[in-house]
Amino acid sequence: MSASVIEVEHLHKAYGTTVAVDDVSFTVGPGEIFGILGRNGAGKTTTVECLIGLRTPDRGRIRVLGRDPHRDHEELTRRVGVQLQDGQLPDRLRVGEAMRLYQSFYPDPADAKELLAQLGLKGREKTPYAKLSGGQKQRLSIALALIGRPRIAVLDELTTGLDPHARRDTWDLISEVRDQGVTILLVTHFMPEAERLCDRVAVIHDGRVLVAGTPAELTANEGQPTLEDAFVTLTGRTA
Amino acid sequence: MTTLTLIELRLFLREKAGPAFGVGLPLILLIIFGNLPFYRERRDDLGGLTLLDVYVPILIAFVLAMLALNVLPAVLAGYREKGVLRRLRTTPVGPARVLAAQLIITLLTAAVSVTTVLLTARLAYGVAFPRQPAGFVLTTVLAAVALTAVGLLVAAAAPGGRAANAIGSAVFYPMVFLGGLFLPIQTMPAVLRHVSQATPMGAAVTAMQDTTSGHWPHWLALITMVLWAGGAALAAAKLFRWE
Known part of the structure:
Protein backbone atom coordinates (compact mmCIF):
# COMPACT_ATOMS: atom_id res chain seq x y z
CA MET A 1 0.00 0.00 0.00
CA VAL A 80 -15.20 6.44 3.92
CA GLY A 81 -17.71 8.49 5.92
CA VAL A 82 -19.30 11.34 4.03
CA GLN A 83 -21.08 14.51 5.09
CA LEU A 84 -22.71 16.12 2.06
CA GLN A 85 -23.73 19.71 1.66
CA ASP A 86 -27.30 18.86 0.66
CA GLY A 87 -27.76 15.25 1.73
CA GLN A 88 -30.92 15.18 3.81
CA LEU A 89 -33.12 12.80 5.74
CA PRO A 90 -36.89 12.15 5.69
CA ASP A 91 -38.78 14.86 7.65
CA ARG A 92 -40.35 12.52 10.17
CA LEU A 93 -37.28 10.41 10.84
CA ARG A 94 -36.16 10.96 14.44
CA VAL A 95 -32.55 11.58 15.44
CA GLY A 96 -32.31 8.27 17.33
CA GLU A 97 -33.80 6.37 14.39
CA ALA A 98 -31.43 7.99 11.92
CA MET A 99 -28.48 6.92 14.09
CA ARG A 100 -29.84 3.38 14.47
CA LEU A 101 -30.51 3.15 10.73
CA TYR A 102 -27.01 4.28 9.76
CA GLN A 103 -25.47 2.04 12.43
CA SER A 104 -27.15 -0.91 10.71
CA PHE A 105 -25.26 -0.10 7.49
CA TYR A 106 -21.80 -0.75 8.96
CA PRO A 107 -20.12 -3.86 10.40
CA ASP A 108 -18.63 -2.18 13.49
CA PRO A 109 -20.46 1.10 14.16
CA ALA A 110 -19.56 3.70 16.79
CA ASP A 111 -21.67 4.32 19.89
CA ALA A 112 -24.59 6.55 18.95
CA LYS A 113 -25.13 8.04 22.39
CA GLU A 114 -21.51 9.07 22.76
CA LEU A 115 -21.38 10.59 19.28
CA LEU A 116 -24.59 12.57 19.82
CA ALA A 117 -23.25 13.84 23.14
CA GLN A 118 -19.98 14.95 21.53
CA LEU A 119 -21.96 16.85 18.91
CA GLY A 120 -24.30 18.51 21.41
CA LEU A 121 -27.35 16.50 20.37
CA LYS A 122 -27.84 14.71 23.69
CA GLY A 123 -31.52 14.32 24.58
CA ARG A 124 -32.60 15.01 20.99
CA GLU A 125 -33.12 11.32 20.11
CA LYS A 126 -36.87 11.68 19.74
CA THR A 127 -36.83 14.91 17.70
CA PRO A 128 -37.92 14.51 14.06
CA TYR A 129 -35.41 15.69 11.45
CA ALA A 130 -37.73 18.48 10.22
CA LYS A 131 -37.91 20.00 13.73
CA LEU A 132 -34.13 20.35 14.10
CA SER A 133 -32.49 23.75 13.63
CA GLY A 134 -30.08 24.22 10.71
CA GLY A 135 -27.10 23.77 13.01
CA GLN A 136 -28.54 20.63 14.59
CA LYS A 137 -29.20 19.10 11.16
CA GLN A 138 -25.60 19.86 10.28
CA ARG A 139 -24.31 18.18 13.45
CA LEU A 140 -26.51 15.12 12.88
CA SER A 141 -25.10 14.90 9.37
CA ILE A 142 -21.56 14.92 10.83
CA ALA A 143 -22.57 12.23 13.33
CA LEU A 144 -23.87 10.02 10.48
CA ALA A 145 -20.60 10.52 8.59
CA LEU A 146 -18.65 9.24 11.61
CA ILE A 147 -20.99 6.46 12.79
CA GLY A 148 -19.33 3.74 10.70
CA ARG A 149 -15.86 4.38 12.24
CA MET B 1 -32.14 -4.49 5.40
CA THR B 2 -34.46 -5.47 8.27
CA THR B 3 -33.72 -2.27 10.23
CA LEU B 4 -34.17 -0.25 7.05
CA THR B 5 -37.52 -1.86 6.22
CA LEU B 6 -38.80 -1.51 9.81
CA ILE B 7 -37.82 2.16 9.97
CA GLU B 8 -39.36 2.83 6.55
CA LEU B 9 -42.52 1.04 7.71
CA ARG B 10 -42.62 3.18 10.83
CA LEU B 11 -42.27 6.34 8.70
CA PHE B 12 -45.04 5.06 6.41
CA LEU B 13 -47.40 4.61 9.37
CA ARG B 14 -46.34 7.92 10.91
CA GLU B 15 -47.04 9.72 7.63
CA LYS B 16 -50.67 8.43 7.89
CA ALA B 17 -51.52 9.17 4.23
CA GLY B 18 -50.64 5.63 3.09
CA PRO B 19 -52.76 3.77 5.68
CA ALA B 20 -55.61 6.31 5.37
CA PHE B 21 -55.90 6.23 1.57
CA GLY B 22 -54.75 2.66 1.02
CA VAL B 23 -56.70 0.92 3.79
CA GLY B 24 -59.19 3.35 5.40
CA LEU B 25 -60.79 4.93 2.34
CA PRO B 26 -61.62 1.70 0.45
CA LEU B 27 -63.10 0.28 3.66
CA ILE B 28 -65.26 3.38 4.16
CA LEU B 29 -66.45 3.16 0.53
CA LEU B 30 -67.31 -0.51 1.06
CA ILE B 31 -69.30 0.32 4.21
CA ILE B 32 -71.18 3.13 2.43
CA PHE B 33 -72.01 0.98 -0.62
CA GLY B 34 -72.84 -1.97 1.61
CA ASN B 35 -75.43 0.02 3.52
CA LEU B 36 -77.27 1.27 0.43
CA PRO B 37 -80.16 -1.16 -0.28
CA PHE B 38 -79.84 -0.28 -4.01
CA TYR B 39 -76.41 -1.93 -4.07
CA ARG B 40 -77.70 -5.15 -2.56
CA GLU B 41 -80.50 -5.92 -5.03
CA ARG B 42 -79.94 -8.77 -7.47
CA ARG B 43 -79.95 -7.34 -10.99
CA ASP B 44 -80.71 -9.02 -14.26
CA ASP B 45 -78.38 -6.73 -16.24
CA LEU B 46 -75.49 -7.94 -14.00
CA GLY B 47 -76.36 -11.59 -14.53
CA GLY B 48 -78.12 -11.92 -11.20
CA LEU B 49 -75.31 -10.37 -9.16
CA THR B 50 -75.76 -7.38 -6.87
CA LEU B 51 -74.00 -4.08 -7.55
CA LEU B 52 -71.96 -4.74 -4.40
CA ASP B 53 -70.75 -8.07 -5.85
CA VAL B 54 -69.49 -6.11 -8.82
CA TYR B 55 -68.00 -3.37 -6.67
CA VAL B 56 -65.81 -5.51 -4.42
CA PRO B 57 -63.32 -6.31 -7.25
CA ILE B 58 -63.42 -2.63 -8.25
CA LEU B 59 -62.55 -1.61 -4.68
CA ILE B 60 -59.68 -4.10 -4.63
CA ALA B 61 -58.24 -2.65 -7.83
CA PHE B 62 -58.85 0.80 -6.31
CA VAL B 63 -56.70 -0.17 -3.29
CA LEU B 64 -53.85 -1.26 -5.58
CA ALA B 65 -54.07 1.87 -7.75
CA MET B 66 -54.22 4.14 -4.71
CA LEU B 67 -51.07 2.70 -3.14
CA ALA B 68 -49.17 2.38 -6.41
CA LEU B 69 -50.05 5.77 -7.91
CA ASN B 70 -50.87 8.12 -5.03
CA VAL B 71 -48.62 6.91 -2.22
CA LEU B 72 -45.47 5.22 -3.58
CA PRO B 73 -44.37 7.79 -6.24
CA ALA B 74 -44.64 10.75 -3.83
CA VAL B 75 -42.42 9.00 -1.27
CA LEU B 76 -39.74 7.99 -3.80
CA ALA B 77 -39.67 11.26 -5.74
CA GLY B 78 -39.65 13.15 -2.43
CA TYR B 79 -36.65 11.12 -1.23
CA ARG B 80 -34.80 11.91 -4.44
CA GLU B 81 -35.69 15.61 -4.27
CA LYS B 82 -34.50 15.87 -0.64
CA GLY B 83 -31.19 14.12 -1.33
CA VAL B 84 -32.11 11.11 0.85
CA LEU B 85 -31.18 8.72 -1.98
CA ARG B 86 -28.01 10.66 -2.80
CA ARG B 87 -26.90 10.46 0.83
CA LEU B 88 -27.52 6.70 0.84
CA ARG B 89 -25.33 6.27 -2.23
CA THR B 90 -22.35 7.09 0.00
CA THR B 91 -23.17 4.22 2.39
CA PRO B 92 -22.59 0.47 1.93
CA VAL B 93 -26.35 -0.07 1.71
CA GLY B 94 -27.08 2.08 -1.32
CA PRO B 95 -30.42 3.52 -2.41
CA ALA B 96 -31.70 0.40 -4.20
CA ARG B 97 -32.55 -1.16 -0.84
CA VAL B 98 -34.79 1.79 0.02
CA LEU B 99 -36.66 1.16 -3.22
CA ALA B 100 -36.93 -2.52 -2.25
CA ALA B 101 -38.16 -1.61 1.26
CA GLN B 102 -40.80 0.71 -0.21
CA LEU B 103 -42.01 -2.01 -2.59
CA ILE B 104 -42.27 -4.46 0.31
CA ILE B 105 -44.30 -1.92 2.30
CA THR B 106 -46.60 -1.19 -0.66
CA LEU B 107 -47.30 -4.87 -1.30
CA LEU B 108 -47.72 -5.61 2.43
CA THR B 109 -50.24 -2.78 2.82
CA ALA B 110 -52.04 -3.92 -0.32
CA ALA B 111 -52.30 -7.47 1.08
CA VAL B 112 -53.67 -6.20 4.41
CA SER B 113 -56.16 -3.89 2.70
CA VAL B 114 -57.39 -6.45 0.14
CA THR B 115 -57.90 -9.03 2.89
CA THR B 116 -59.80 -6.50 5.01
CA VAL B 117 -62.09 -5.56 2.10
CA LEU B 118 -62.80 -9.24 1.23
CA LEU B 119 -63.46 -10.22 4.85
CA THR B 120 -65.67 -7.21 5.60
CA ALA B 121 -67.65 -7.73 2.40
CA ARG B 122 -68.13 -11.41 3.25
CA LEU B 123 -68.92 -11.07 6.97
CA ALA B 124 -70.90 -7.84 7.00
CA TYR B 125 -72.66 -7.89 3.63
CA GLY B 126 -72.68 -11.51 2.52
CA VAL B 127 -70.57 -10.99 -0.61
CA ALA B 128 -69.16 -14.41 -1.52
CA PHE B 129 -65.39 -14.93 -1.75
CA PRO B 130 -64.14 -15.31 -5.34
CA ARG B 131 -65.25 -18.73 -6.56
CA GLN B 132 -61.99 -19.19 -8.48
CA PRO B 133 -59.48 -18.37 -5.68
CA ALA B 134 -56.29 -19.25 -7.58
CA GLY B 135 -57.34 -17.10 -10.53
CA PHE B 136 -58.22 -14.29 -8.12
CA VAL B 137 -54.83 -14.39 -6.37
CA LEU B 138 -53.01 -14.49 -9.73
CA THR B 139 -55.04 -11.52 -11.01
CA THR B 140 -54.45 -9.50 -7.83
CA VAL B 141 -50.72 -10.13 -7.91
CA LEU B 142 -50.48 -9.25 -11.62
CA ALA B 143 -52.58 -6.11 -11.10
CA ALA B 144 -50.41 -5.05 -8.14
CA VAL B 145 -47.24 -5.57 -10.19
CA ALA B 146 -48.61 -3.71 -13.24
CA LEU B 147 -49.91 -0.72 -11.25
CA THR B 148 -46.73 -0.55 -9.13
CA ALA B 149 -44.68 -0.47 -12.33
CA VAL B 150 -46.78 2.47 -13.54
CA GLY B 151 -46.25 4.11 -10.13
CA LEU B 152 -42.47 3.65 -10.43
CA LEU B 153 -42.63 5.24 -13.88
CA VAL B 154 -44.42 8.24 -12.33
CA ALA B 155 -41.71 8.41 -9.62
CA ALA B 156 -39.01 8.23 -12.27
CA ALA B 157 -40.55 10.94 -14.45
CA ALA B 158 -41.48 13.39 -11.67
CA PRO B 159 -38.85 15.90 -10.56
CA GLY B 160 -40.07 15.98 -6.94
CA GLY B 161 -42.60 14.85 -4.36
CA ARG B 162 -45.25 17.43 -5.25
CA ALA B 163 -44.97 16.79 -8.96
CA ALA B 164 -45.19 13.06 -8.31
CA ASN B 165 -48.42 13.65 -6.37
CA ALA B 166 -49.87 15.70 -9.22
CA ILE B 167 -48.85 13.27 -11.97
CA GLY B 168 -49.95 10.31 -9.83
CA SER B 169 -53.43 11.82 -9.39
CA ALA B 170 -53.64 12.71 -13.08
CA VAL B 171 -53.05 9.04 -13.89
CA PHE B 172 -55.11 7.72 -10.97
CA TYR B 173 -58.50 9.35 -11.65
CA PRO B 174 -58.91 8.39 -15.32
CA MET B 175 -57.61 4.96 -14.36
CA VAL B 176 -60.18 4.33 -11.59
CA PHE B 177 -62.91 5.78 -13.82
CA LEU B 178 -61.98 3.27 -16.55
CA GLY B 179 -61.80 0.60 -13.86
CA GLY B 180 -65.49 1.23 -13.22
CA LEU B 181 -65.45 3.00 -9.85
CA PHE B 182 -68.10 5.49 -10.96
CA LEU B 183 -69.77 3.38 -13.65
CA PRO B 184 -69.27 -0.42 -13.70
CA ILE B 185 -67.55 -1.64 -16.86
CA GLN B 186 -70.57 -3.84 -17.73
CA THR B 187 -72.75 -0.75 -18.03
CA MET B 188 -70.25 1.35 -20.06
CA PRO B 189 -70.87 2.14 -23.74
CA ALA B 190 -68.98 -0.20 -26.07
CA VAL B 191 -66.20 2.25 -27.03
CA LEU B 192 -65.44 3.10 -23.41
CA ARG B 193 -65.47 -0.58 -22.53
CA HIS B 194 -62.78 -1.28 -25.13
CA VAL B 195 -60.63 1.59 -23.87
CA SER B 196 -61.11 0.30 -20.34
CA GLN B 197 -59.92 -3.19 -21.31
CA ALA B 198 -56.64 -1.74 -22.54
CA THR B 199 -55.78 -0.15 -19.17
CA PRO B 200 -54.22 -2.17 -16.34
CA MET B 201 -57.08 -1.16 -14.05
CA GLY B 202 -59.85 -2.18 -16.48
CA ALA B 203 -58.13 -5.46 -17.25
CA ALA B 204 -57.66 -6.13 -13.54
CA VAL B 205 -61.30 -5.47 -12.67
CA THR B 206 -62.58 -7.58 -15.58
CA ALA B 207 -60.30 -10.46 -14.66
CA MET B 208 -61.26 -10.25 -10.98
CA GLN B 209 -64.96 -10.21 -11.82
CA ASP B 210 -64.38 -13.35 -13.90
CA THR B 211 -62.96 -15.08 -10.83
CA THR B 212 -65.81 -13.79 -8.65
CA SER B 213 -68.29 -15.68 -10.80
CA GLY B 214 -66.12 -18.80 -10.78
CA HIS B 215 -64.32 -18.51 -14.13
CA TRP B 216 -60.61 -18.50 -14.89
CA PRO B 217 -59.66 -14.89 -15.84
CA HIS B 218 -59.71 -14.16 -19.57
CA TRP B 219 -56.19 -14.55 -21.00
CA LEU B 220 -56.44 -11.20 -22.82
CA ALA B 221 -56.85 -9.38 -19.49
CA LEU B 222 -53.87 -11.23 -18.01
CA ILE B 223 -51.70 -10.44 -21.06
CA THR B 224 -52.73 -6.77 -20.87
CA MET B 225 -51.49 -6.57 -17.27
CA VAL B 226 -48.25 -8.39 -18.08
CA LEU B 227 -47.57 -5.97 -20.96
CA TRP B 228 -48.24 -2.94 -18.75
CA ALA B 229 -46.00 -4.35 -16.02
CA GLY B 230 -43.12 -5.03 -18.42
CA GLY B 231 -43.43 -1.82 -20.41
CA ALA B 232 -43.78 0.52 -17.44
CA ALA B 233 -40.99 -1.23 -15.49
CA LEU B 234 -38.58 -0.95 -18.45
CA ALA B 235 -39.41 2.72 -18.99
CA ALA B 236 -39.07 3.43 -15.26
CA ALA B 237 -35.69 1.67 -15.09
CA LYS B 238 -34.48 3.73 -18.06
CA LEU B 239 -35.73 7.05 -16.68
CA PHE B 240 -35.02 6.58 -12.99
CA ARG B 241 -32.29 8.71 -11.41
CA TRP B 242 -31.06 8.44 -7.84
CA GLU B 243 -30.51 12.22 -7.70
Missing part, protein backbone atom coordinates in the same frame (compact mmCIF):
# COMPACT_ATOMS: atom_id res chain seq x y z
CA SER A 2 1.24 3.47 -0.89
CA ALA A 3 1.95 6.13 1.69
CA SER A 4 -0.91 8.28 0.48
CA VAL A 5 -4.48 7.62 1.53
CA ILE A 6 -5.94 9.74 -1.25
CA GLU A 7 -4.28 10.33 -4.63
CA VAL A 8 -5.82 12.53 -7.31
CA GLU A 9 -3.94 12.95 -10.62
CA HIS A 10 -5.07 15.26 -13.41
CA LEU A 11 -8.76 14.98 -12.62
CA HIS A 12 -11.00 16.45 -15.31
CA LYS A 13 -14.80 16.60 -15.28
CA ALA A 14 -17.18 18.59 -17.49
CA TYR A 15 -20.99 18.80 -17.56
CA GLY A 16 -21.80 19.30 -21.23
CA THR A 17 -19.70 22.28 -22.27
CA THR A 18 -19.20 23.54 -18.71
CA VAL A 19 -15.87 22.48 -17.29
CA ALA A 20 -16.34 21.98 -13.56
CA VAL A 21 -12.89 20.53 -12.83
CA ASP A 22 -10.15 21.23 -15.37
CA ASP A 23 -6.99 19.69 -13.97
CA VAL A 24 -6.75 18.87 -10.26
CA SER A 25 -4.02 16.84 -8.57
CA PHE A 26 -3.22 16.38 -4.89
CA THR A 27 -2.36 13.71 -2.36
CA VAL A 28 -3.42 13.26 1.25
CA GLY A 29 -1.34 11.32 3.76
CA PRO A 30 -2.66 9.06 6.53
CA GLY A 31 -3.97 10.94 9.57
CA GLU A 32 -3.81 14.30 7.85
CA ILE A 33 -6.50 16.95 7.93
CA PHE A 34 -6.44 18.17 4.37
CA GLY A 35 -8.43 21.21 3.28
CA ILE A 36 -9.81 21.86 -0.20
CA LEU A 37 -10.36 25.59 -0.39
CA GLY A 38 -12.00 27.58 -3.12
CA ARG A 39 -14.69 30.10 -3.92
CA ASN A 40 -18.23 29.02 -4.80
CA GLY A 41 -18.19 27.21 -8.14
CA ALA A 42 -14.43 26.64 -8.09
CA GLY A 43 -14.88 22.88 -8.55
CA LYS A 44 -14.52 21.72 -4.92
CA THR A 45 -17.75 19.77 -4.70
CA THR A 46 -17.30 18.06 -8.08
CA THR A 47 -13.78 17.01 -7.03
CA VAL A 48 -15.17 15.49 -3.84
CA GLU A 49 -18.06 13.81 -5.67
CA CYS A 50 -15.58 12.09 -8.01
CA LEU A 51 -13.53 11.08 -5.00
CA ILE A 52 -16.42 9.33 -3.24
CA GLY A 53 -17.67 7.68 -6.44
CA LEU A 54 -20.84 9.74 -6.89
CA ARG A 55 -19.56 10.93 -10.27
CA THR A 56 -17.31 9.39 -12.87
CA PRO A 57 -14.33 11.52 -13.94
CA ASP A 58 -13.88 12.23 -17.66
CA ARG A 59 -10.10 11.97 -17.32
CA GLY A 60 -7.54 11.45 -14.61
CA ARG A 61 -6.76 8.88 -11.97
CA ILE A 62 -8.11 8.72 -8.43
CA ARG A 63 -7.10 6.27 -5.72
CA VAL A 64 -8.71 6.20 -2.28
CA LEU A 65 -7.08 3.73 0.13
CA GLY A 66 -5.45 2.32 -3.01
CA ARG A 67 -8.79 1.70 -4.72
CA ASP A 68 -10.75 3.17 -7.61
CA PRO A 69 -13.75 5.04 -6.16
CA HIS A 70 -15.90 4.19 -9.17
CA ARG A 71 -15.04 0.51 -9.58
CA ASP A 72 -14.70 -0.29 -5.88
CA HIS A 73 -17.53 1.99 -4.79
CA GLU A 74 -19.19 -0.45 -2.40
CA GLU A 75 -15.95 -1.48 -0.75
CA LEU A 76 -14.99 2.15 -0.17
CA THR A 77 -18.38 3.19 1.25
CA ARG A 78 -17.55 0.97 4.25
CA ARG A 79 -14.37 2.90 5.01
CA PRO A 150 -14.46 5.40 8.84
CA ARG A 151 -10.77 5.45 7.89
CA ILE A 152 -11.44 8.65 5.95
CA ALA A 153 -14.06 11.30 6.68
CA VAL A 154 -15.06 13.64 3.88
CA LEU A 155 -16.75 16.73 5.28
CA ASP A 156 -18.28 19.28 2.91
CA GLU A 157 -18.88 22.72 4.49
CA LEU A 158 -18.35 21.33 7.98
CA THR A 159 -19.47 24.26 10.13
CA THR A 160 -21.84 26.15 7.81
CA GLY A 161 -24.79 27.34 9.87
CA LEU A 162 -23.20 26.65 13.24
CA ASP A 163 -22.91 29.31 15.96
CA PRO A 164 -19.39 30.05 17.29
CA HIS A 165 -19.73 27.69 20.27
CA ALA A 166 -20.99 24.79 18.20
CA ARG A 167 -18.32 25.51 15.61
CA ARG A 168 -15.53 25.26 18.19
CA ASP A 169 -17.01 22.08 19.68
CA THR A 170 -17.12 20.58 16.19
CA TRP A 171 -13.51 21.58 15.53
CA ASP A 172 -12.48 19.90 18.79
CA LEU A 173 -14.37 16.77 17.78
CA ILE A 174 -12.68 16.67 14.36
CA SER A 175 -9.27 17.02 16.03
CA GLU A 176 -10.14 14.14 18.38
CA VAL A 177 -11.30 11.98 15.47
CA ARG A 178 -8.04 12.67 13.68
CA ASP A 179 -6.08 11.76 16.81
CA GLN A 180 -7.71 8.33 16.54
CA GLY A 181 -6.00 7.96 13.15
CA VAL A 182 -8.80 9.02 10.81
CA THR A 183 -7.79 10.98 7.72
CA ILE A 184 -9.98 14.01 7.14
CA LEU A 185 -10.78 15.78 3.90
CA LEU A 186 -12.37 19.12 4.61
CA VAL A 187 -14.07 21.19 1.92
CA THR A 188 -14.55 24.79 2.92
CA HIS A 189 -14.47 28.42 1.97
CA PHE A 190 -14.29 29.46 5.60
CA MET A 191 -10.62 30.35 6.07
CA PRO A 192 -10.38 30.57 9.88
CA GLU A 193 -11.57 26.96 9.93
CA ALA A 194 -8.89 25.83 7.48
CA GLU A 195 -6.24 27.81 9.35
CA ARG A 196 -7.20 26.28 12.66
CA LEU A 197 -7.75 22.66 11.59
CA CYS A 198 -5.86 21.80 8.43
CA ASP A 199 -2.33 20.39 8.24
CA ARG A 200 -2.24 21.17 4.54
CA VAL A 201 -4.59 22.80 2.07
CA ALA A 202 -5.04 23.05 -1.70
CA VAL A 203 -6.58 26.18 -3.17
CA ILE A 204 -8.77 25.34 -6.17
CA HIS A 205 -9.72 28.07 -8.61
CA ASP A 206 -11.46 27.73 -11.98
CA GLY A 207 -11.08 23.95 -11.79
CA ARG A 208 -7.32 23.97 -11.16
CA VAL A 209 -5.09 23.79 -8.08
CA LEU A 210 -3.50 27.21 -7.66
CA VAL A 211 -1.27 26.33 -4.71
CA ALA A 212 -0.94 23.65 -2.07
CA GLY A 213 0.90 23.60 1.23
CA THR A 214 0.50 24.29 4.93
CA PRO A 215 -1.69 27.26 5.85
CA ALA A 216 1.43 28.96 7.29
CA GLU A 217 3.39 28.50 4.03
CA LEU A 218 0.58 29.90 1.91
CA THR A 219 0.15 32.89 4.19
CA ALA A 220 3.89 33.61 4.25
CA ASN A 221 4.37 33.15 0.49
CA GLU A 222 1.71 35.71 -0.24
CA GLY A 223 3.16 38.04 2.39
CA GLN A 224 -0.21 38.35 4.10
CA PRO A 225 -1.15 38.38 7.81
CA THR A 226 -3.81 35.64 7.60
CA LEU A 227 -4.82 32.71 5.40
CA GLU A 228 -7.97 34.60 4.45
CA ASP A 229 -5.93 37.53 3.11
CA ALA A 230 -3.65 35.15 1.24
CA PHE A 231 -6.70 33.35 -0.20
CA VAL A 232 -8.33 36.58 -1.37
CA THR A 233 -5.09 37.71 -3.03
CA LEU A 234 -4.61 34.32 -4.68
CA THR A 235 -8.10 33.78 -6.00
CA GLY A 236 -8.71 37.43 -6.85
CA ARG A 237 -5.67 37.57 -9.12
CA THR A 238 -7.04 35.38 -11.89
CA ALA A 239 -10.75 36.15 -11.41
